[in-house]
Amino acid sequence: xxxxxxxxxxxxxxxxxxxxxxxxxxxxxxxxxxxxxxxxxxxxxxxxxxxxxxxxxxxxxxxxxxxxxxxxxxxxxxxxxxxxxxxxxxxxxxxxxxxxxxxxxxxxxxxxxxxxxxxxxxxxxxxxxxxxxxxxxxxxxxxxxxxxxxxxxxxxxxxxxxxxxxxxxxxxxxxxxxxxxxxxxxxxxxxxxxxxxxxxxxxxxxxxxxxxxxxxxxxxxxxxxxxxxxxxxxxxxxxxxxxxxxxxxxxxxxxxxxxxxxxxxxxxxxxxxx
Amino acid sequence: xxxxxxxxxxxxxxxxxxxxxxxxxxxxxxxxxxxxxxxxxxxxxxxxxxxxxxxxxxxxxxxxxxxxxxxxxxxxxxxxxxxxxxxxxxxxxxxxxxxxxxxxxxxxxxxxxxxxxxxxxxxxxxxxxxxxxxxxxxxxxxxxxxxxxxxxxxxxxxxxxxxxxxxxxxxxxxxxxxxxxxxxxxxxxxxxxxxxxxxxxxxxxxxxxxxxxxxxxxxxxxxxxxxxxxxxxxxxxxxxxxxxxxxxxxxxxxxxxxxxxxxxxxxxxxxxxx
Numbered sequence: 144x145x146x147x148x149x150x151x152x153x154x155x156x157x158x159x160x161x162x163x164x165x166x167x168x169x170x171x172x173x174x175x176x177x178x179x180x181x182x183x184x185x186x187x188x189x190x191x192x193x194x195x196x197x198x199x200x201x202x203x204x205x206x207x208x209x210x211x212x213x214x215x216x217x218x219x220x221x222x223x224x225x226x227x228x229x230x231x232x233x234x235x236x237x238x239x240x241x242x243x244x245x246x247x248x249x250x251x252x253x254x255x256x257x258x259x260x261x262x263x264x265x266x267x268x269x270x271x272x273x274x275x276x277x278x279x280x281x282x283x284x285x286x287x288x289x290x291x292x293x294x295x296x297x298x299x300x301x302x303x304x305x306x307x308x309x310x311x312x313x314x315x316x317x318x319x320x321x322x323x324x325x326x327x328x329x330x331x332x333x334x335x336x337x338x339x340x341x342x343x344x345x346x347x348x349x350x351x352x353x354x355x356x357x358x359x360x361x362x363x364x365x366x367x368x369x370x371x372x373x374x375x376x377x378x379x380x381x382x383x384x385x386x387x388x389x390x391x392x393x394x395x396x397x398x399x400x401x402x403x404x405x406x407x408x409x410x411x412x413x414x415x416x417x
Numbered sequence: 418x419x420x421x422x423x424x425x426x427x428x429x430x431x432x433x434x435x436x437x438x439x440x441x442x443x444x445x446x447x448x449x450x451x452x453x454x455x456x457x458x459x460x461x462x463x464x465x466x467x468x469x470x471x472x473x474x475x476x477x478x479x480x481x482x483x484x485x486x487x488x489x490x491x492x493x494x495x496x497x498x499x500x501x502x503x504x505x506x507x508x509x510x511x512x513x514x515x516x517x518x519x520x521x522x523x524x525x526x527x528x529x530x531x532x533x534x535x536x537x538x539x540x541x542x543x544x545x546x547x548x549x550x551x552x553x554x555x556x557x558x559x560x561x562x563x564x565x566x567x568x569x570x571x572x573x574x575x576x577x578x579x580x581x582x583x584x585x586x587x588x589x590x591x592x593x594x595x596x597x598x599x600x601x602x603x604x605x606x607x608x609x610x611x612x613x614x615x616x617x618x619x620x621x622x623x624x625x626x627x628x629x630x631x632x633x634x635x636x637x638x639x640x641x642x643x644x645x646x647x648x649x650x651x652x653x654x655x656x657x658x659x660x661x662x663x664x665x666x667x668x669x670x671x672x673x674x675x676x677x678x679x680x681x682x683x684x685x686x687x688x689x690x691x
Binding site: 202221224225228229230231232233234236237238240269271326329330333334336337339340341342347350404405407411412414415416417 | 476495498499502503504505506507508510511512514543545600603604607608610611613614615616621624678679681685686688689690691
Protein backbone atom coordinates (compact mmCIF):
# COMPACT_ATOMS: atom_id res chain seq x y z
CA UNK A 144 0.00 0.00 0.00
CA UNK A 145 1.23 3.51 -0.71
CA UNK A 146 2.52 5.52 2.20
CA UNK A 147 0.18 8.44 2.83
CA UNK A 148 2.99 10.99 2.55
CA UNK A 149 4.29 9.85 -0.86
CA UNK A 150 1.80 10.59 -3.63
CA UNK A 151 4.05 8.85 -6.15
CA UNK A 152 4.24 5.52 -4.36
CA UNK A 153 1.30 4.01 -6.31
CA UNK A 154 3.16 4.76 -9.55
CA UNK A 155 6.37 3.03 -8.50
CA UNK A 156 6.74 -0.71 -9.18
CA UNK A 157 9.79 -2.22 -7.49
CA UNK A 158 8.76 -5.87 -7.37
CA UNK A 159 6.99 -8.35 -9.63
CA UNK A 160 3.28 -7.69 -9.64
CA UNK A 161 0.04 -8.26 -11.50
CA UNK A 162 -0.70 -5.08 -13.35
CA UNK A 163 -3.47 -3.65 -15.50
CA UNK A 164 -2.78 -0.23 -17.01
CA UNK A 165 -6.53 0.46 -16.91
CA UNK A 166 -6.04 1.12 -13.20
CA UNK A 167 -3.85 4.12 -13.99
CA UNK A 168 -5.45 7.36 -15.18
CA UNK A 169 -3.31 8.91 -17.94
CA UNK A 170 -4.73 12.33 -17.01
CA UNK A 171 -3.76 12.12 -13.33
CA UNK A 172 -1.38 14.78 -12.04
CA UNK A 173 -0.01 13.49 -8.74
CA UNK A 174 2.92 15.95 -8.88
CA UNK A 175 1.02 19.06 -9.86
CA UNK A 176 0.07 21.85 -7.50
CA UNK A 177 -2.72 22.77 -9.92
CA UNK A 178 -1.00 25.81 -11.41
CA UNK A 179 0.40 24.91 -14.82
CA UNK A 180 2.67 27.95 -15.03
CA UNK A 181 4.16 27.11 -11.64
CA UNK A 182 4.63 23.50 -12.71
CA UNK A 183 6.49 24.66 -15.81
CA UNK A 184 8.77 26.86 -13.74
CA UNK A 185 9.50 23.93 -11.47
CA UNK A 186 10.39 21.73 -14.45
CA UNK A 187 12.81 24.37 -15.70
CA UNK A 188 14.35 24.73 -12.23
CA UNK A 189 14.63 20.96 -11.87
CA UNK A 190 16.29 20.67 -15.29
CA UNK A 191 18.99 23.08 -14.06
CA UNK A 192 19.37 21.14 -10.80
CA UNK A 193 19.72 17.93 -12.79
CA UNK A 194 22.45 19.56 -14.84
CA UNK A 195 24.40 20.28 -11.63
CA UNK A 196 23.79 16.75 -10.35
CA UNK A 197 24.98 15.33 -13.66
CA UNK A 198 28.21 17.27 -13.27
CA UNK A 199 28.83 15.76 -9.84
CA UNK A 200 27.77 12.32 -11.08
CA UNK A 201 30.37 12.54 -13.82
CA UNK A 202 33.10 13.77 -11.46
CA UNK A 203 32.35 10.98 -8.98
CA UNK A 204 32.63 8.25 -11.62
CA UNK A 205 31.56 5.41 -9.34
CA UNK A 206 28.08 5.01 -10.79
CA UNK A 207 26.36 4.73 -14.15
CA UNK A 208 22.80 5.80 -14.84
CA UNK A 209 20.50 4.13 -17.32
CA UNK A 210 17.12 5.75 -17.95
CA UNK A 211 14.61 3.78 -19.99
CA UNK A 212 11.76 5.67 -21.68
CA UNK A 213 8.95 3.50 -22.98
CA UNK A 214 5.52 4.39 -24.28
CA UNK A 215 3.35 4.23 -27.37
CA UNK A 216 3.75 6.60 -30.32
CA UNK A 217 3.37 10.27 -29.34
CA UNK A 218 3.55 9.44 -25.62
CA UNK A 219 6.27 12.07 -25.23
CA UNK A 220 9.62 10.31 -25.21
CA UNK A 221 11.28 12.99 -27.36
CA UNK A 222 9.64 15.76 -25.36
CA UNK A 223 10.94 14.25 -22.13
CA UNK A 224 14.46 14.24 -23.50
CA UNK A 225 14.21 17.91 -24.33
CA UNK A 226 12.31 19.02 -21.25
CA UNK A 227 14.05 17.00 -18.54
CA UNK A 228 17.52 16.32 -19.95
CA UNK A 229 17.81 19.34 -22.23
CA UNK A 230 19.73 21.53 -19.81
CA UNK A 231 22.51 19.03 -19.25
CA UNK A 232 25.64 19.48 -21.34
CA UNK A 233 25.52 17.45 -24.56
CA UNK A 234 28.66 15.87 -23.13
CA UNK A 235 26.83 14.65 -20.05
CA UNK A 236 23.89 12.76 -21.46
CA UNK A 237 23.92 10.15 -24.18
CA UNK A 238 20.70 9.16 -25.89
CA UNK A 239 20.08 6.03 -27.87
CA UNK A 240 16.99 5.88 -30.10
CA UNK A 241 16.30 2.23 -30.71
CA UNK A 242 14.88 1.38 -34.09
CA UNK A 243 14.15 -1.93 -35.79
CA UNK A 244 17.25 -4.15 -35.58
CA UNK A 245 19.60 -4.46 -38.55
CA UNK A 246 20.29 -7.76 -40.22
CA UNK A 247 23.54 -8.15 -38.25
CA UNK A 248 21.72 -7.32 -35.03
CA UNK A 249 19.00 -9.86 -35.74
CA UNK A 250 21.70 -12.49 -36.11
CA UNK A 251 22.50 -12.06 -32.40
CA UNK A 252 20.34 -12.33 -29.30
CA UNK A 253 18.11 -9.30 -28.71
CA UNK A 254 20.18 -8.03 -25.76
CA UNK A 255 23.44 -8.06 -27.73
CA UNK A 256 23.03 -4.61 -29.24
CA UNK A 257 21.56 -3.25 -26.00
CA UNK A 258 24.56 -4.32 -23.93
CA UNK A 259 26.88 -2.40 -26.27
CA UNK A 260 25.12 0.86 -25.46
CA UNK A 261 24.78 0.77 -21.66
CA UNK A 262 26.43 3.67 -19.81
CA UNK A 263 30.07 3.67 -18.73
CA UNK A 264 31.27 5.01 -15.37
CA UNK A 265 30.04 8.56 -14.79
CA UNK A 266 27.75 8.45 -17.82
CA UNK A 267 24.04 9.06 -18.08
CA UNK A 268 22.42 7.18 -20.94
CA UNK A 269 18.78 7.54 -21.93
CA UNK A 270 17.15 4.84 -23.99
CA UNK A 271 14.40 6.21 -26.24
CA UNK A 272 12.58 2.88 -26.56
CA UNK A 273 14.62 -0.10 -25.43
CA UNK A 274 14.92 -3.86 -25.11
CA UNK A 275 11.30 -3.80 -23.96
CA UNK A 276 10.25 -3.41 -27.58
CA UNK A 277 11.64 -6.93 -28.06
CA UNK A 278 9.10 -8.38 -25.70
CA UNK A 279 6.16 -6.10 -26.57
CA UNK A 280 6.10 -5.98 -30.37
CA UNK A 281 6.75 -9.68 -31.12
CA UNK A 282 4.21 -10.71 -28.49
CA UNK A 283 1.46 -8.49 -29.92
CA UNK A 284 2.32 -9.52 -33.47
CA UNK A 285 2.38 -13.20 -32.61
CA UNK A 286 6.07 -13.76 -33.34
CA UNK A 287 6.53 -15.09 -29.81
CA UNK A 288 3.98 -16.69 -27.49
CA UNK A 289 3.34 -15.94 -23.83
CA UNK A 290 5.69 -18.70 -22.71
CA UNK A 291 8.51 -17.22 -24.77
CA UNK A 292 7.59 -13.78 -23.47
CA UNK A 293 7.92 -15.03 -19.88
CA UNK A 294 11.36 -16.38 -20.73
CA UNK A 295 12.36 -12.95 -22.02
CA UNK A 296 11.02 -11.20 -18.91
CA UNK A 297 13.31 -13.42 -16.84
CA UNK A 298 16.26 -12.77 -19.17
CA UNK A 299 15.67 -9.04 -18.90
CA UNK A 300 15.47 -9.19 -15.11
CA UNK A 301 18.77 -11.07 -15.01
CA UNK A 302 20.41 -8.67 -17.47
CA UNK A 303 19.28 -5.63 -15.49
CA UNK A 304 20.49 -7.25 -12.25
CA UNK A 305 23.93 -7.70 -13.81
CA UNK A 306 23.98 -4.01 -14.71
CA UNK A 307 22.80 -3.03 -11.25
CA UNK A 308 25.32 -5.23 -9.44
CA UNK A 309 28.11 -3.69 -11.49
CA UNK A 310 27.25 -0.09 -10.60
CA UNK A 311 24.36 0.96 -12.83
CA UNK A 312 21.38 2.80 -11.42
CA UNK A 313 18.39 1.88 -13.59
CA UNK A 314 15.20 3.94 -13.78
CA UNK A 315 12.42 2.89 -16.11
CA UNK A 316 9.56 5.18 -17.07
CA UNK A 317 6.37 4.14 -18.84
CA UNK A 318 4.81 7.24 -20.44
CA UNK A 319 1.13 6.42 -20.14
CA UNK A 320 -1.25 8.29 -22.46
CA UNK A 321 -4.91 7.76 -23.26
CA UNK A 322 -6.18 6.63 -26.64
CA UNK A 323 -7.97 9.96 -27.10
CA UNK A 324 -4.81 11.92 -26.37
CA UNK A 325 -2.89 9.84 -28.88
CA UNK A 326 -5.51 10.55 -31.54
CA UNK A 327 -5.16 14.28 -30.96
CA UNK A 328 -1.38 14.16 -31.09
CA UNK A 329 -1.24 12.01 -34.23
CA UNK A 330 -3.78 14.32 -35.88
CA UNK A 331 -1.76 17.38 -34.89
CA UNK A 332 1.30 15.77 -36.45
CA UNK A 333 -0.60 15.17 -39.68
CA UNK A 334 -2.07 18.66 -39.75
CA UNK A 335 1.30 20.43 -39.41
CA UNK A 336 3.27 20.45 -42.69
CA UNK A 337 6.51 20.76 -40.71
CA UNK A 338 5.73 17.74 -38.57
CA UNK A 339 3.96 15.51 -41.09
CA UNK A 340 7.20 13.68 -41.95
CA UNK A 341 7.20 12.23 -38.44
CA UNK A 342 4.01 10.32 -39.21
CA UNK A 343 4.37 6.71 -40.26
CA UNK A 344 1.69 4.40 -41.57
CA UNK A 345 2.79 1.86 -38.94
CA UNK A 346 1.65 4.33 -36.26
CA UNK A 347 -1.95 3.59 -37.22
CA UNK A 348 -1.39 -0.15 -37.30
CA UNK A 349 -0.01 -0.01 -33.78
CA UNK A 350 -2.91 2.21 -32.73
CA UNK A 351 -5.35 -0.36 -34.10
CA UNK A 352 -3.77 -2.84 -31.67
CA UNK A 353 -4.24 -0.47 -28.73
CA UNK A 354 -5.86 -2.94 -26.33
CA UNK A 355 -3.35 -5.66 -27.12
CA UNK A 356 -0.49 -3.25 -26.42
CA UNK A 357 -2.03 -2.10 -23.16
CA UNK A 358 -2.25 -5.73 -22.03
CA UNK A 359 1.27 -6.52 -23.23
CA UNK A 360 2.64 -3.46 -21.44
CA UNK A 361 0.84 -4.36 -18.25
CA UNK A 362 2.33 -7.84 -18.22
CA UNK A 363 5.82 -6.75 -19.22
CA UNK A 364 5.98 -3.98 -16.61
CA UNK A 365 4.64 -6.20 -13.88
CA UNK A 366 7.03 -9.02 -14.73
CA UNK A 367 10.16 -6.86 -14.98
CA UNK A 368 9.65 -4.50 -12.05
CA UNK A 369 12.43 -5.19 -9.56
CA UNK A 370 14.18 -3.50 -6.64
CA UNK A 371 17.23 -2.98 -8.86
CA UNK A 372 15.32 -1.67 -11.87
CA UNK A 373 11.96 -0.23 -10.83
CA UNK A 374 9.30 0.90 -13.27
CA UNK A 375 7.47 4.19 -12.86
CA UNK A 376 4.13 4.65 -14.54
CA UNK A 377 3.97 8.29 -15.58
CA UNK A 378 0.56 9.77 -16.37
CA UNK A 379 1.50 11.56 -19.58
CA UNK A 380 -1.60 13.18 -21.07
CA UNK A 381 -0.18 16.42 -19.68
CA UNK A 382 3.27 17.13 -21.08
CA UNK A 383 4.13 19.47 -18.24
CA UNK A 384 3.13 16.95 -15.62
CA UNK A 385 5.04 14.19 -17.38
CA UNK A 386 8.24 16.25 -17.30
CA UNK A 387 7.63 17.35 -13.72
CA UNK A 388 7.16 13.80 -12.44
CA UNK A 389 10.17 12.38 -14.26
CA UNK A 390 12.42 15.28 -13.27
CA UNK A 391 11.43 14.93 -9.61
CA UNK A 392 12.01 11.18 -9.62
CA UNK A 393 15.39 11.61 -11.27
CA UNK A 394 16.44 14.25 -8.78
CA UNK A 395 15.37 12.05 -5.86
CA UNK A 396 17.32 9.09 -7.24
CA UNK A 397 20.48 11.08 -7.88
CA UNK A 398 20.33 12.79 -4.50
CA UNK A 399 20.01 9.39 -2.82
CA UNK A 400 23.43 8.40 -4.14
CA UNK A 401 26.48 9.21 -1.98
CA UNK A 402 27.94 11.36 -4.74
CA UNK A 403 31.13 13.25 -3.98
CA UNK A 404 34.05 14.84 -5.79
CA UNK A 405 36.99 12.44 -6.03
CA UNK A 406 39.80 12.53 -3.44
CA UNK A 407 42.73 14.48 -4.79
CA UNK A 408 46.29 15.12 -3.81
CA UNK A 409 46.03 18.03 -1.30
CA UNK A 410 49.09 19.61 -2.93
CA UNK A 411 46.92 20.41 -5.95
CA UNK A 412 45.09 23.09 -3.97
CA UNK A 413 48.34 25.08 -3.64
CA UNK A 414 49.79 24.42 -7.07
CA UNK A 415 50.64 27.45 -9.18
CA UNK A 416 50.63 27.03 -12.96
CA UNK A 417 53.71 28.49 -14.64
CA UNK B 418 43.56 36.54 -50.22
CA UNK B 419 40.50 37.20 -48.10
CA UNK B 420 37.56 38.88 -49.74
CA UNK B 421 37.10 42.32 -48.22
CA UNK B 422 33.48 41.64 -47.27
CA UNK B 423 34.11 38.39 -45.35
CA UNK B 424 35.98 39.03 -42.12
CA UNK B 425 36.17 35.30 -41.46
CA UNK B 426 37.90 34.35 -44.71
CA UNK B 427 41.42 34.55 -43.19
CA UNK B 428 40.38 32.01 -40.57
CA UNK B 429 39.08 29.48 -43.06
CA UNK B 430 41.51 26.94 -44.54
CA UNK B 431 40.03 24.95 -47.41
CA UNK B 432 43.19 23.81 -49.17
CA UNK B 433 46.63 22.54 -48.20
CA UNK B 434 48.76 25.40 -46.98
CA UNK B 435 51.84 26.34 -45.00
CA UNK B 436 50.63 27.54 -41.66
CA UNK B 437 52.09 29.05 -38.51
CA UNK B 438 49.65 29.58 -35.67
CA UNK B 439 51.75 32.53 -34.51
CA UNK B 440 50.11 34.48 -37.33
CA UNK B 441 46.73 34.14 -35.62
CA UNK B 442 45.92 36.29 -32.59
CA UNK B 443 44.02 34.21 -30.01
CA UNK B 444 42.47 37.43 -28.67
CA UNK B 445 41.08 38.57 -32.03
CA UNK B 446 37.32 39.01 -32.27
CA UNK B 447 36.46 39.13 -35.96
CA UNK B 448 32.79 38.34 -35.24
CA UNK B 449 32.22 40.74 -32.39
CA UNK B 450 30.45 44.05 -32.68
CA UNK B 451 32.34 45.16 -29.55
CA UNK B 452 29.42 44.80 -27.14
CA UNK B 453 29.83 41.61 -25.12
CA UNK B 454 26.23 41.54 -23.89
CA UNK B 455 24.98 41.85 -27.47
CA UNK B 456 27.36 39.11 -28.56
CA UNK B 457 26.00 36.84 -25.84
CA UNK B 458 22.43 37.50 -26.90
CA UNK B 459 23.38 36.67 -30.48
CA UNK B 460 24.94 33.37 -29.39
CA UNK B 461 21.76 32.45 -27.55
CA UNK B 462 19.62 33.38 -30.56
CA UNK B 463 21.91 31.41 -32.89
CA UNK B 464 21.74 28.36 -30.61
CA UNK B 465 17.95 28.42 -31.00
CA UNK B 466 18.24 28.85 -34.78
CA UNK B 467 20.65 25.92 -34.89
CA UNK B 468 18.11 23.84 -32.99
CA UNK B 469 15.51 24.57 -35.70
CA UNK B 470 18.02 23.82 -38.46
CA UNK B 471 18.94 20.53 -36.75
CA UNK B 472 15.29 19.57 -36.81
CA UNK B 473 15.07 20.14 -40.56
CA UNK B 474 18.45 18.45 -41.07
CA UNK B 475 17.12 15.36 -39.31
CA UNK B 476 13.85 15.38 -41.26
CA UNK B 477 15.68 15.72 -44.57
CA UNK B 478 17.96 12.73 -43.87
CA UNK B 479 20.09 13.17 -46.97
CA UNK B 480 23.13 14.58 -45.18
CA UNK B 481 25.29 13.86 -42.17
CA UNK B 482 27.20 16.47 -40.21
CA UNK B 483 30.52 15.87 -38.50
CA UNK B 484 31.91 18.68 -36.37
CA UNK B 485 35.48 18.30 -35.12
CA UNK B 486 36.58 20.35 -32.11
CA UNK B 487 40.31 20.44 -31.49
CA UNK B 488 42.40 22.58 -29.18
CA UNK B 489 44.74 22.35 -26.24
CA UNK B 490 43.56 21.79 -22.66
CA UNK B 491 41.08 24.47 -21.47
CA UNK B 492 40.65 25.82 -25.00
CA UNK B 493 36.89 25.56 -24.59
CA UNK B 494 35.73 22.38 -26.30
CA UNK B 495 33.27 21.53 -23.51
CA UNK B 496 32.06 25.12 -23.35
CA UNK B 497 31.42 25.14 -27.09
CA UNK B 498 29.30 22.02 -26.78
CA UNK B 499 27.17 23.67 -24.14
CA UNK B 500 27.03 27.14 -25.65
CA UNK B 501 26.55 26.32 -29.33
CA UNK B 502 24.92 22.86 -29.32
CA UNK B 503 23.20 23.03 -25.94
CA UNK B 504 19.80 24.13 -27.26
CA UNK B 505 19.46 21.22 -29.66
CA UNK B 506 17.46 18.26 -28.43
CA UNK B 507 19.67 15.61 -26.81
CA UNK B 508 18.22 13.40 -29.54
CA UNK B 509 19.61 15.61 -32.27
CA UNK B 510 23.26 15.90 -31.41
CA UNK B 511 25.66 13.11 -30.53
CA UNK B 512 28.96 13.90 -28.89
CA UNK B 513 31.97 11.66 -28.74
CA UNK B 514 34.73 12.53 -26.28
CA UNK B 515 37.84 10.78 -27.51
CA UNK B 516 40.19 9.55 -24.85
CA UNK B 517 43.35 7.44 -25.00
CA UNK B 518 42.65 4.30 -27.04
CA UNK B 519 41.90 1.03 -25.30
CA UNK B 520 44.05 -2.03 -25.77
CA UNK B 521 41.62 -3.42 -28.37
CA UNK B 522 41.56 -0.08 -30.18
CA UNK B 523 45.36 0.08 -30.27
CA UNK B 524 45.33 -3.31 -31.97
CA UNK B 525 43.61 -1.70 -34.97
CA UNK B 526 44.58 1.22 -37.17
CA UNK B 527 43.94 4.62 -35.56
CA UNK B 528 40.95 5.41 -37.81
CA UNK B 529 39.16 2.15 -36.97
CA UNK B 530 37.44 3.44 -33.84
CA UNK B 531 36.81 6.83 -35.44
CA UNK B 532 34.96 5.31 -38.39
CA UNK B 533 32.58 3.51 -36.03
CA UNK B 534 31.39 6.83 -34.57
CA UNK B 535 30.82 8.97 -37.67
CA UNK B 536 27.29 10.33 -38.08
CA UNK B 537 24.49 8.43 -39.81
CA UNK B 538 21.96 10.04 -42.17
CA UNK B 539 20.28 13.02 -40.50
CA UNK B 540 22.64 12.94 -37.53
CA UNK B 541 24.88 15.64 -36.14
CA UNK B 542 27.95 14.27 -34.38
CA UNK B 543 30.47 16.42 -32.55
CA UNK B 544 33.93 15.05 -31.88
CA UNK B 545 35.44 16.47 -28.69
CA UNK B 546 39.04 15.81 -29.72
CA UNK B 547 39.37 13.47 -32.67
CA UNK B 548 41.65 11.47 -34.96
CA UNK B 549 43.87 14.56 -35.04
CA UNK B 550 45.18 13.60 -31.61
CA UNK B 551 46.70 10.57 -33.36
CA UNK B 552 48.91 12.76 -35.47
CA UNK B 553 49.62 15.51 -32.91
CA UNK B 554 50.46 13.63 -29.71
CA UNK B 555 52.70 10.88 -31.14
CA UNK B 556 54.55 13.43 -33.25
CA UNK B 557 55.30 15.72 -30.31
CA UNK B 558 56.22 12.75 -28.11
CA UNK B 559 58.46 11.23 -30.74
CA UNK B 560 56.45 8.06 -31.28
CA UNK B 561 56.22 8.89 -34.98
CA UNK B 562 58.56 11.00 -37.12
CA UNK B 563 57.64 13.73 -39.60
CA UNK B 564 57.61 11.27 -42.48
CA UNK B 565 55.09 9.06 -40.69
CA UNK B 566 53.09 12.14 -39.76
CA UNK B 567 52.90 13.13 -43.44
CA UNK B 568 51.61 9.65 -44.24
CA UNK B 569 48.89 10.11 -41.63
CA UNK B 570 47.90 13.54 -42.97
CA UNK B 571 47.35 11.89 -46.36
CA UNK B 572 45.38 9.03 -44.78
CA UNK B 573 43.19 11.50 -42.93
CA UNK B 574 42.56 13.53 -46.08
CA UNK B 575 41.50 10.36 -47.91
CA UNK B 576 39.31 9.23 -45.01
CA UNK B 577 37.57 12.58 -44.81
CA UNK B 578 37.08 12.59 -48.58
CA UNK B 579 35.34 9.23 -48.33
CA UNK B 580 33.02 10.65 -45.68
CA UNK B 581 32.35 13.76 -47.75
CA UNK B 582 31.68 11.85 -50.95
CA UNK B 583 29.17 9.69 -49.12
CA UNK B 584 27.12 12.59 -47.79
CA UNK B 585 28.93 13.93 -44.73
CA UNK B 586 29.44 17.65 -44.25
CA UNK B 587 32.66 18.07 -42.25
CA UNK B 588 33.51 21.21 -40.29
CA UNK B 589 36.72 21.33 -38.28
CA UNK B 590 37.38 23.98 -35.64
CA UNK B 591 40.72 24.68 -33.99
CA UNK B 592 40.09 26.53 -30.71
CA UNK B 593 43.13 28.75 -30.52
CA UNK B 594 44.06 30.15 -27.09
CA UNK B 595 47.17 31.93 -25.86
CA UNK B 596 49.61 30.46 -23.38
CA UNK B 597 48.69 33.15 -20.85
CA UNK B 598 44.99 32.42 -21.16
CA UNK B 599 45.65 28.72 -20.62
CA UNK B 600 47.61 29.49 -17.46
CA UNK B 601 44.69 31.49 -16.09
CA UNK B 602 42.17 28.79 -16.93
CA UNK B 603 44.26 25.96 -15.49
CA UNK B 604 44.86 28.02 -12.35
CA UNK B 605 41.14 28.75 -12.03
CA UNK B 606 40.46 25.03 -12.30
CA UNK B 607 42.95 24.33 -9.50
CA UNK B 608 41.62 27.09 -7.29
CA UNK B 609 38.00 25.89 -7.43
CA UNK B 610 37.36 22.86 -5.18
CA UNK B 611 34.44 21.84 -7.39
CA UNK B 612 36.55 21.92 -10.55
CA UNK B 613 39.88 20.68 -9.21
CA UNK B 614 39.06 17.09 -10.19
CA UNK B 615 39.23 18.14 -13.85
CA UNK B 616 42.92 18.92 -13.47
CA UNK B 617 45.37 16.26 -14.57
CA UNK B 618 49.12 16.19 -14.08
CA UNK B 619 49.46 15.50 -17.80
CA UNK B 620 47.94 18.94 -18.46
CA UNK B 621 51.18 20.52 -17.22
CA UNK B 622 53.35 18.16 -19.23
CA UNK B 623 51.47 19.13 -22.37
CA UNK B 624 51.73 22.79 -21.41
CA UNK B 625 55.50 22.39 -21.05
CA UNK B 626 55.51 21.29 -24.71
CA UNK B 627 53.54 24.38 -25.78
CA UNK B 628 55.79 25.43 -28.66
CA UNK B 629 56.06 21.90 -30.01
CA UNK B 630 52.27 21.58 -30.00
CA UNK B 631 51.82 24.92 -31.73
CA UNK B 632 54.17 23.77 -34.48
CA UNK B 633 52.53 20.35 -34.73
CA UNK B 634 49.07 21.93 -34.92
CA UNK B 635 50.20 24.34 -37.61
CA UNK B 636 51.53 21.54 -39.77
CA UNK B 637 48.58 19.22 -39.20
CA UNK B 638 45.98 21.90 -39.94
CA UNK B 639 47.80 23.07 -43.04
CA UNK B 640 48.24 19.54 -44.35
CA UNK B 641 44.65 18.41 -43.76
CA UNK B 642 42.72 21.50 -44.83
CA UNK B 643 40.67 20.54 -47.87
CA UNK B 644 37.63 21.75 -49.78
CA UNK B 645 35.66 18.81 -48.41
CA UNK B 646 36.81 19.22 -44.80
CA UNK B 647 37.94 22.79 -44.14
CA UNK B 648 39.58 23.92 -40.93
CA UNK B 649 38.55 27.07 -39.14
CA UNK B 650 40.94 28.70 -36.73
CA UNK B 651 38.82 30.16 -33.96
CA UNK B 652 40.37 32.84 -31.76
CA UNK B 653 39.25 31.46 -28.40
CA UNK B 654 40.66 33.63 -25.62
CA UNK B 655 37.14 35.10 -25.41
CA UNK B 656 34.58 32.39 -24.69
CA UNK B 657 31.74 34.50 -26.00
CA UNK B 658 33.53 35.22 -29.23
CA UNK B 659 34.48 31.58 -29.66
CA UNK B 660 30.84 30.51 -29.40
CA UNK B 661 29.68 33.35 -31.63
CA UNK B 662 32.11 32.50 -34.41
CA UNK B 663 31.41 28.76 -34.35
CA UNK B 664 27.64 29.26 -34.18
CA UNK B 665 27.72 31.65 -37.15
CA UNK B 666 29.86 29.29 -39.23
CA UNK B 667 27.59 26.37 -38.42
CA UNK B 668 24.49 28.32 -39.35
CA UNK B 669 26.04 29.42 -42.64
CA UNK B 670 27.02 25.84 -43.50
CA UNK B 671 23.62 24.40 -42.66
CA UNK B 672 21.78 27.14 -44.52
CA UNK B 673 23.92 26.48 -47.60
CA UNK B 674 22.51 22.96 -47.83
CA UNK B 675 19.33 22.42 -49.88
CA UNK B 676 17.49 21.12 -46.84
CA UNK B 677 13.81 20.32 -47.20
CA UNK B 678 11.14 18.22 -45.59
CA UNK B 679 10.79 14.86 -47.33
CA UNK B 680 8.20 14.34 -50.04
CA UNK B 681 5.14 12.67 -48.59
CA UNK B 682 2.00 11.08 -49.90
CA UNK B 683 -0.38 14.08 -50.39
CA UNK B 684 -3.20 11.97 -48.95
CA UNK B 685 -1.54 12.29 -45.54
CA UNK B 686 -2.55 15.95 -45.35
CA UNK B 687 -6.22 14.96 -45.37
CA UNK B 688 -5.98 11.84 -43.21
CA UNK B 689 -8.16 11.74 -40.11
CA UNK B 690 -6.99 9.58 -37.22
CA UNK B 691 -9.73 7.37 -35.78
